[in-house]
Amino acid sequence: MKSKTIFRAAMAAASLLAAQGAAAASSSDMIFVNGEVMTPSGWADSVAVKDGVIVAVGARDDVMKLKDAKTELVDLGGKTVLPGLYDMHVHTFYAGQDKRSCKFASGAKADEIVAAVKACVEKAEPGEWIIGGSWVGAVFAPGEQNKRLLDAVSPENPVVLNDESLHSTWVNSLALEKAGITRDTPDPEGGVIDRDENGEPTGVLRESASRAVLDSAPGADIETQVSDVKVATDEMLSYGIVAFTDASIRLNYVNGISEYAKRGGLKQYARGCIVWGPNSNGSEALVPARQQYAGGRLKLDCIKLFLDGVPTESHTGAMIEPYEPREGEGKGAKREYGMLMIPQEKLNAAVADFDRQGLEIKFHAAGDGAVRAAINAIEYAREKNGRGGPRHEVGHNTFVDLKDVARNKEDGFAWEFSPYIWYPTPITSVDIAKAVGPKRMKRLWPIKDVIESGALVVAGSDWPVVPSVNPWLGIETLVTREKPGGEGEPINAGQRITVEQALRIFTSNGAALMGRLDKGGTIEVGKLADIIILDRNPTKIPAGEIHETKVLKTYIGGEEVFSAD
Numbered sequence: 174m175k176s177k178t179i180f181r182a183a184m185a186a187a188s189l190l191a192a193q194g195a196a197a198a199s200s201s202d203m204i205f206v207n208g209e210v211m212t213p214s215g216w217a218d219s220v221a222v223k224d225g226v227i228v229a230v231g232a233r234d235d236v237m238k239l240k241d242a243k244t245e246l247v248d249l250g251g252k253t254v255l256p257g258l259y260d261m262h263v264h265t266f267y268a269g270q271d272k273r274s275c276k277f278a279s280g281a282k283a284d285e286i287v288a289a290v291k292a293c294v295e296k297a298e299p300g301e302w303i304i305g306g307s308w309v310g311a312v313f314a315p316g317e318q319n320k321r322l323l324d325a326v327s328p329e330n331p332v333v334l335n336d337e338s339l340h341s342t343w344v345n346s347l348a349l350e351k352a353g354i355t356r357d358t359p360d361p362e363g364g365v366i367d368r369d370e371n372g373e374p375t376g377v378l379r380e381s382a383s384r385a386v387l388d389s390a391p392g393a394d395i396e397t398q399v400s401d402v403k404v405a406t407d408e409m410l411s412y413g414i415v416a417f418t419d420a421s422i423r424l425n426y427v428n429g430i431s432e433y434a435k436r437g438g439l440k441q442y443a444r445g446c447i448v449w450g451p452n453s454n455g456s457e458a459l460v461p462a463r464q465q466y467a468g469g470r471l472k473l474d475c476i477k478l479f480l481d482g483v484p485t486e487s488h489t490g491a492m493i494e495p496y497e498p499r500e501g502e503g504k505g506a507k508r509e510y511g512m513l514m515i516p517q518e519k520l521n522a523a524v525a526d527f528d529r530q531g532l533e534i535k536f537h538a539a540g541d542g543a544v545r546a547a548i549n550a551i552e553y554a555r556e557k558n559g560r561g562g563p564r565h566e567v568g569h570n571t572f573v574d575l576k577d578v579a580r581n582k583e584d585g586f587a588w589e590f591s592p593y594i595w596y597p598t599p600i601t602s603v604d605i606a607k608a609v610g611p612k613r614m615k616r617l618w619p620i621k622d623v624i625e626s627g628a629l630v631v632a633g634s635d636w637p638v639v640p641s642v643n644p645w646l647g648i649e650t651l652v653t654r655e656k657p658g659g660e661g662e663p664i665n666a667g668q669r670i671t672v673e674q675a676l677r678i679f680t681s682n683g684a685a686l687m688g689r690l691d692k693g694g695t696i697e698v699g700k701l702a703d704i705i706i707l708d709r710n711p712t713k714i715p716a717g718e719i720h721e722t723k724v725l726k727t728y729i730g731g732e733e734v735f736s737a738d
Contacts, residue, residue, distance in 0.1 A: 201228055201239040203702075203731065208249030209710055211256070211676075213695050220254065222702040225731035230696060252725065253710040255676070256696050257415025257703040258644050259683020261589050262535075262568060262633020265419050265443075266426045267339070268408075269401025270393070271637040275305030279337055279640065280603070283317055286334070291326040299329045302390045306335035307638075308343060310486035311604040315500050316369075320345050320376025333386055337600045338483040339638050342383040344376050352385040354378075361385070363451035363479070363514040365489070380482045380489055380512065381452035388425065388454055398429025399438075405636075406433075406441060410735040412643050413705035413724040416442040416687055420535060420568070420633065421477050423448050424456045427466050434469035440734045444687055446475035446535045449523070451514055460532075475533045478523070479514055481543035484571055485604040490540030493574055497610045511540050520546060521553040524565070528554035533563040535589070541572040548577055551584045560585065564686065568633065571605070573619050581628040587686050588623050589631050592647040593639040595654070595664050602664075614665070620651065621668040631682050644679055648711065649719035651675040659717030672712050672719070702731040 201221035210217040212230055219236035221229040229236045240246065275293035277286050286308060293303050310318070323332045323345035331348035335341075349355075356372050364382030367375045378386060393401065409417060419430060422445040433439050447463060448456040459466065463473040482489025488496045488508040495509045515523070527534055528551075536547040547567045554562065568589040581588070595601050595618050606614055624630050632651070636642040646657055652672055654663040663669075684694025693703040706726040711719050727735035 199239065200241045201244050203245045203247060204236055204240055205247045205249055205254060205706075206233050206236065208252050208254050208706075210254040210696055211712075212697055213681075220696060220702075220704070222731045225702055227696060227698055227700050227702050230698060249706065253707040254696065255413070255705050255707060255711075256680040256684075256694055257705050257727065257729065258413045258679045259631065259687065259694070260409065260414050260417045260634050260636075260642065260644060260679075261566075261631040261683055261686065262420045262591065263405070263409070263417050263636045263642065264339075264421055264638075265402050265405040265417075266393075266398060266429055268405035268637040268642070269403070270304075271306075272401075272404055275303050275334075277305070277308075279307055279600075280309045280312055282312060283322060287322050287326055290323060290332060290334070294327045294330050297330055301330055302348075303327060303330050303332045304335075304390065305333075306339075307337040308334055309337050309600065309604055310341065311607050318343060318375070318377055319369075320349065320374070323376065331386075331390070333390060336485075336487075337604070337638065338485060338487075340380055340383075340482045340485075340489060341487050342378045342386060344378065344386050346376070348386050348389070349374055349376065351389040353389075354382075354385060361451070363512070365508070365512075379487050380479075380514070384452055384454045392425050393429070395428050395432060398426050399433045399436075402430045402433045403438060405642075406439060407735075409642055410440060410727050411724060411737075412645070413707075413727050413735075414441065414642070414644060415693070415703045415705075415727065415729050416683065416689065418444045418446060418475065418535070418633070418687070420446050420537075420635070421448050422446060422456070422459065422473065424454070424459055427459060430471060431466040431468060434467075434471035437469055439470050440729050440732070441470060442687065442689060442693075442729075443471045444475050444533075445471060445473045446477035446533075447473060448477045448479070450478055452479055474531070475535055476527050477535050477537065478520070478547075479537040480520070480546055481512055481514060481538060481540050483539050484511070484608055485600065486608055488608060490571065491538075491542035491546070492540040492572070492609070493542045493545065494613075496608050511542060513542060513546055515546075517546055517549060520550045524550040525554040525557045528562045528565070529558050531563055534565040536565070536567045537569060538567050539569045539571045541574045541577070544570055544573050545577050548580050548584065548586070551586050552580070555584050564629070566631070566686065569635075570623075571618060572609070572613060572616060573623070575616075575619075575622070578619065578622050579626050581623075581626055587629040587631055588620075589633050590618055590620050590623075591635050591639075592618075592620075592632055592651045593634045593636075593641070593643075595650060617665045619665070619668055621670050624670060624674060629682055629685060630678050631686050632678050643720070645711070645722040646720045648672070648675045648679060649716060651678065652716045652719070655717070657717070657720040659715075672716065676711065702728055704728050
């Protein structure tokens with residue numbers, strides 16, 4: 174008797190919910206018609222939105238039944254509608270700051286960089302810090318990159334120039350002095366101070382060694398930070414990015430993104446990853462205080478662990494096999510296998526603890542040695558805490574050993590790749606290629622192998638490490654593995670994927686990793702209207718034209734947050 178009563182109550186509740194759903198969908202605030210709307214089951218031509226939620230998707234005649242006198246009708250005129258895009262690796266404050274920094278062309282020679290710095294110094298006040306980038310180490314002759322070059326044009330202004338990966342800096346003597354770095358200063362944990370044959374710092378600082386200089390520079394006040402975050406997030410909206418992960422939240426600029434979110438300025442759904450480890454410079458303090466900084470559409474439920482550097486001329490990416498020797502080096506050279514910044518035992522314990530707390534971990538792992546260390550730590554955490562914890566994320570994966578590709582099946586982590594980096598640019602075609610040699614370049618970014626293993630794959634730009642956050646560059650190069658426009662030799666062409674797979678990586682896969690797949694990532698009834706209108710259908714044009722795609726409008730929760738008009 175009791176079971177029948179429960180059954181009747183459940184049926185009544187289901188009927189009530191169905192009736193409420195029907196009532197809610199009896200009208201709409203906005204209807205988009207006469208377009209090409211991408212849905213999980215194919216293409217539709219119309220979509221209706223009410224209170225920021227998609228209430229109908231389908232044929233025009235069916236969707237138009239929800240139109241009343243107050244409904245706004247948008248004629249798409251054949252334009253394409255896609256779910257909003259997800260960028261799973263950006264640095265919002267740095268991207269905004271980059272817009273006002275001392276710039277020179279990527280791959281610039283020493284004389285071009287010096288000329289650019291001289292021009293910046295001439296516009297600056299004496300003592301004002303000159304911060305900029307981005308240089309490529311492989312273009313310098315042995316011994317050429319030295320603080321003396323910068324001293325000659327900037328004797329009264331500290332100079333800090335980031336490399337193309339933001340993992341090394343080139344500074345002048347005054348910047349070293351401000352940071353207290355001398356010939357007697359030891360290499361910090363997780364960092365290297367490059368020195369000449371006499372033990373004198375050359376002015377090139379690797380990984381955590383850069384922090385002393387960067388933290389000596391006067392920090393931006395909170396309103397400047399807010400402005401920088403606004404500049405960066407507005408630019409992302411113009412490319413159709415409705416959600417992102419800020420991949421390194423640090424103590425010295427968390428206030429900017431936090432304040433902007435709490436004021437309601439941040440339109441995107443954002444996840445921030447707090448830096449923990451040897452190069453955090455006190456940012457670990459944000460972990461227990463993280464809820465104080467969360468607000469608006471920003472959540473801080475992610476930890477960033479830098480496991481290595483980058484597999485460039487710096488030789489700081491942790492590799493399983495040794496790097497190609499530099500000029501004058503042989504077997505047993507310094508950093509022959511790169512740098513693993515957190516020892517495996519310490520890493521295992523930290524990952525298990527964060528996993529227990531429900532905090533997602535984003536690993537910086539560029540070299541295959543670092544990738545393996547990350548997977549080992551995830552495996553340890555699963556064995557200790559069980560397999561129901563957060564879906565951690567191994568980021569970059571420039572090189573992955575084939576043996577590690579299939580390990581996702583047991584440990585359930587996600588892979589984040591950086592397609593913006595691999596089309597022929599100095600960091601790939603010159604710097605990485607020279608550091609690892611031609612054989613390993615054939616295994617660069619094995620994304621197709623990882624997809625076929627059944628793993629969740631997402632994409633991140635790493636902006637401003639790359640000059641543009643334009644996701645259509647990333648989508649195209651996932652498909653072509655060539656320079657945008659289909660030029661030049663492809664990089665590891667066997668790892669090409671389809672346009673549909675690339676779009677899934679940037680939409681539903683990103684939503685899944687951010688825990689938002691019930692709310693976004695696809696266009697279907699019941700989800701928020703996080704949608705973008707494009708000037709073309711990327712599935713119906715030559716792959717080499719995808720990077721030319723323009724976003725006409727971006728909507729988040731039904732609110733128009735960007736218009737090309």
